[in-house]
Amino acid sequence: MKVLIWAALASLVLTLVAGLIVIPLLKKIKAGQTVLKYVEEHKQKNGTPTMGGLFFIVPSALVFVIFGGIKGRLATLAMTIGLAFMAVGFIDDFIKVKFRRNEGLKAYQKIIFQFSIAVIAGVFSYLNGITFFHIPFSSISVDLKWWTIPIVALIFIAITNSVNLTDGLDGLAGSVSAVYLISITALILVQISALKQMTINVLEYKKLNLLSAALVGGLLGFLVYNTNRAKVFMGDTGSLALGGFIGAISIFSSNSFFIPIIGITFVMSSISVIVQVAYFKRTKKRVFLMAPLHHHFQLKGYSESKITFCYSLVTAVFGALSVLAYL
DSSP states (O other): OOOHHHHHHHHHHHHHHHHHHHHHHHHTTBOOOOOTTGGGGGGGGTTTTTTTHHHHHHHHHHHHHTTTGSHHHHHHHHHHHHHHHHHHHHHHHHHHHHHHSSOOOOHHHHHHHHHHHHHHHHHHHHHTTOOOOEETTOOEEOOOGGGGGHHHHHHHHHHHHHHHTTTTTTHHHHHHHHHHHHHHHHHHHHHHHHHHSSSSOOHHHHHHHHHHHHHHHHHHHHHHSSSOOOOOOHHHHHHHHHHHHHHHHHTTTTTTGGGHHTTTTHHHHHHHHHHHHHHHHHSSSSSSSSSSSHHHHTTTTTHHHHHHHHHHHHHHHHHHHHHHTTT
């Protein structure tokens, strides 16, 4: 536990310092986000620097390495997967900035990149025997054998896009992700003591927790600059990477099935978009004032800060319930 706290603090400090350097640089090179003005309150955000994910992910990865995280094979792979998704997001953000438009990579290009990373992760999991999945709120684990490949691939695609969709208000994706990572870290800690049969050795669990703690520290440092009114956006550089990290840490700790529980607000974002699009195509009417769901609440008159707090609170409650089940 002491190592996790020190890693989080180190990542926090490095991110705070990096922000002081990187944000002025992003402004200097005019790496501003072109914001769609569907929501009146977002007009003032046009031109806010983006690609801020760089200055909390890189320090987090550096802290992970310095604190010996690479001794864990699965944790190292989890970091690599997160960085791979960050690269996809960076390309997307770079195109947006360079051509001064809201859309970067084409949808099919993004999904090809995401699908490739996800399938590789699924195949690795299967070949290395990471085919066990904890059943939430029980001591039971199931071995899904070769089904692991498509399930893991689907999870990565779903969670990366869900985090990306949640990144629509100042501090929202960062806050919810930080609470999720704190929850999954606590969950892994209690599982080590509570479960009689562990699917991987304890060292691997500890290194996955180290990566999670470093990311929490980085996110807390980033939120200093990203909460309302944001001085910088994480962009797809940050949101896709966070989805990759969350997916990898959860999957490699055999906690994939906790993703839709602890990450219920991410699920809400995706489902609201799917429902809105499907219903509109059929009836030409809308279920929500705007999707994802957080924009619906915003158009209902709730402030960004209140929505962010409530999303984080819901995540914390479901995270606490998940942990309490093993105590």
